[in-house]
Amino acid sequence: xxxxxxxxxxxxxxxxxRLGKEQLAWWDLFAPTGKADRTYGWDEARAFILDNFAxxxxxxxxxxxxxxxxxxxxxxxxxxxxxxxxxxxxxGVKESRILCNFDGSLDQVSTIAHELGHAFHNYCRYAxxxxxxxxxxxxxxxxxxxxxxxxxxxxxxxxxTTDPAEELAxxxxxxxxxxxxxxDIYSRYLFEQEVFERRSQAELSADDLSDIMARAQKATYGxxxxxxxxxxxxxxxxxxxxxxxxSFYNFPYxxxxxxGIGLYAxxxxxxxxxxxxxxALLASTGExxxxxxxxxxxxxICRRQFWADSLAVIGQRIERYCAL
Ligand SMILES: [Zn+2]
Numbered sequence: 001x002x003x004x005x006x007x008x009x010x011x012x013x014x015x016x017x018r019l020g021k022e023q024l025a026w027w028d029l030f031a032p033t034g035k036a037d038r039t040y041g042w043d044e045a046r047a048f049i050l051d052n053f054a055x056x057x058x059x060x061x062x063x064x065x066x067x068x069x070x071x072x073x074x075x076x077x078x079x080x081x082x083x084x085x086x087x088x089x090x091x092g093v094k095e096s097r098i099l100c101n102f103d104g105s106l107d108q109v110s111t112i113a114h115e116l117g118h119a120f121h122n123y124c125r126y127a128x129x130x131x132x133x134x135x136x137x138x139x140x141x142x143x144x145x146x147x148x149x150x151x152x153x154x155x156x157x158x159x160x161t162t163d164p165a166e167e168l169a170x171x172x173x174x175x176x177x178x179x180x181x182x183x184d185i186y187s188r189y190l191f192e193q194e195v196f197e198r199r200s201q202a203e204l205s206a207d208d209l210s211d212i213m214a215r216a217q218k219a220t221y222g223x224x225x226x227x228x229x230x231x232x233x234x235x236x237x238x239x240x241x242x243x244x245x246x247s248f249y250n251f252p253y254x255x256x257x258x259x260g261i262g263l264y265a266x267x268x269x270x271x272x273x274x275x276x277x278x279x280a281l282l283a284s285t286g287e288x289x290x291x292x293x294x295x296x297x298x299x300x301i302c303r304r305q306f307w308a309d310s311l312a313v314i315g316q317r318i319e320r321y322c323a324l
Contacts, residue, residue, distance in 0.1 A: 004311045004315065005222060011179070024225055029176065030176055035169050049116065052156040059120075084099075089126075098119060158171075182254060185251065185254045261314075
């Protein structure tokens with residue numbers, strides 16, 4: 001991941017130029033560019049997701065169709081409803097339920113695809129009659145199916161567009177996410193590591209935490225961000241830091257994204273023949289290490305090259321973004 005920072009910094013500089021700035025401030029990281037005015041109605045989002053899931057496998061299509069038709073998805077934002085999105089498997093009935101806050105944006109279409117991926121993961125476990133103990137998925141593999149579904153949908157959006165302004169907007173949406181998962185997650189990892197080390201010696205004040213956070217961000221974003229406008233208070237609102245039984249709840253996102261991109265590359269090579277093996281992998285995520293399960297696909301994730309190849313896919317998005 002650290003090897004990819006120079007590539008990401010090229011993206012930050014290109015984005016700053018687009019926004020007419022020397023350097024990005026923290027908040028600019030999330031600014032849309034290009035023609036981002038395309039919105040999706042609920043039925044349109046449903047149809048788009050189902051059509052593209054159908055190209056992957058009838059099982060994925062069927063699962064998503066049941067989720068839509070049987071109203072497993074609490075989709076609309078409402079007063080008093082919490083933000084974000086998540087999916088929960090209901091063991092007793094072997095089904096899933098999804099919460100999201102659909103606002104018609106492409107980002108939310110991708111989020112629904114993501115959560116349906118979790119539901120598909122549950123479906124594969126249920127269909128294979130795995131017991132709850134066999135199903136306990138480690139953090140490394142928890143995002144495998146979700147990233148795959150997100151990639152299927154976003155790749156389809158990218159493949160279909162012919163308008164450079166729209167392509168730019170889609171790439172921006174993807175790169176905003178990739179930046180969070182690679183560059184920001186790495187800063188959160190550095191932050192957490194230093195907090196644990198220092199907290200074993202002494203208590204830490206709020207100022208200490210902000211100082212650690214700002215240094216961690218400088219270390220990963222480098223000159224890509226204007227150091228006057230970092231986000232030293234990030235630690236105050238990320239709920240993951242306050243989950244006492246889940247330390248370092250940051251790396252699974254990075255692992256999941258890069259592992260998912262690697263799997264997606266295998267899918268592109270093998271096509272439909274990939275799907276049964278993939279479903280068997282999802283069914284057995286509680287029974288083997290990521291390295292063992294990936295080995296079934298001839299993927300050696302203990303080699304540095306595997307991760308470099310996945311990061312290169314993001315690198316290609318950045319090249320294209322800079323060229324547009
Ligand atoms: Zn997820």
